Amino acid sequence: MSLRGSLIASLLLALASPAFPQIVSFGAKVGVPLTSAYQIQFVGDGGASSYEYRFTVGPTVELRLHRHLSFEVDALWRRSSFSAGGAHFNIGSSVNDWQFPVLFKYSIRAKGISPFVDGGGVYRHVSTVSSTVPPPNSPSTGGLTAGAGITLRLLRVRLSPEIRYTWWSNQAFATGAYTGVATKTNQADLLIGATF
Secondary structure, eight states: OOHHHHHHHHHHHHHHSTTSOOOEEEEEEEEEESSOSEEEOOOTTSEEEEEEOSOEEEEEEEEEOSSSEEEEEEOEEEEEEEEEEOSSOEEEEEEEEEEEEEEEEEEOOOSSEEEEEEEEEEEEEEEEESOSSOOOSOSEEEEEEEEEEEEEEETTEEEEEEEEEEEESSOSSOTTTSTTEEEOSEEEEEEEEEEO
16 A cells, blocks of 8 residues: 555544544524514504424534534524414414524533533525515624523433523514514524434
8 A cells, every 4th residue: 555545544544533532513403482573562453473383393514623612504494484464454474484593602522511602793684485574674683692501422422401681782573663563672582413
């Protein structure tokens, strides 16, 4: 075997070795919202309501920068809907909500269990489906997010339950623009990540 072939084989063995620290992890996150996405307003001659599919799902990628510090990017999707009606109007919409958090995570590495905190920026894009309302007044919104949780190591899988809070700079559906319903600027979620 040539010197070059030996070097490549040695590198592959080192990467496959359990002792070699894993630098990039891929996986998925699932979760449930802990707060409603909408605030229901008074409708004088009718009423308003909202419905949220009680799950969030999407892929996640984590890049380890240091023993305690890593960089994480998620792409999280959830669906919700709202409606309002009165004597002179009837509106409703289903909403696709894509959120892209970009986070720095600090972990206290321990055997089997590692507490962590994370924080960073987040971008959201909201679009309506089967809608009888105008498009969202702020379909693309930025925000700040922070969370805390623990990582459990189970064989080759790392499970990371986390509570995450997000603050949005704008309402996707603003107060006053959509009779009876507006989106909140504060959001809390329980997320569970599984990475390999």
